[in-house]
Amino acid sequence: MSSRSLSSTCLILLAMAAALTSTAAFSTNAVQTRAHLAPNNNSPTALSVFGKKPTEDLSDIEVRDLTREEMLKINQRNEEVMNRELQAMTGISVLFSFPILYLCWVAFFSE
Numbered sequence: 001m002s003s004r005s006l007s008s009t010c011l012i013l014l015a016m017a018a019a020l021t022s023t024a025a026f027s028t029n030a031v032q033t034r035a036h037l038a039p040n041n042n043s044p045t046a047l048s049v050f051g052k053k054p055t056e057d058l059s060d061i062e063v064r065d066l067t068r069e070e071m072l073k074i075n076q077r078n079e080e081v082m083n084r085e086l087q088a089m090t091g092i093s094v095l096f097s098f099p100i101l102y103l104c105w106v107a108f109f110s111e
Contacts, residue, residue, distance in 0.1 A: 007102050014095050 066074070 007098070007105075011095075011098050014091070014098065
C-alpha cells in the first residue's frame with residue numbers, strides 16, 4: 001500500500017510541476033509580424049467572379065532585409081521557445097510513462 005501512495009504522490013507532484021511550467025510558444029508575444037496585414041477580402045465580388053480581380057495596393061508593406069542584430073535576437077527568442085517546448089514535451093512523456101512503469105513494477109514484483 002505504501003508503494004502505491006508513493007507513486008500517487010510522485011504522479012501528483014509531476015502533474016503539478018508540468019502545470020506550473022508555461023511556454024510562450026502559442027502566445028501572441030511569440031509571433032512577430034513585420035508588415036501590416038491588409039484587410040481580408042475573401043468575399044466573392046462581381047469582379048472576382050468573372051476573373052477581373054482588382055489590383056491590391058501593397059505600398060504600405062515594408063520590405064527590407066533584417067540586420068544581423070535583429071536576426072540574432074529572433075534566433076535567440078526562437079531557441080528559448082524551442083527549449084521550453086522540448087522541456088514541456090519531455091515532462092509530458094515522463095508523466096505519461098509513470099503509469100506504465102508502475103504497472104510493470106506491479107506485474108514483476110508483486111506476489
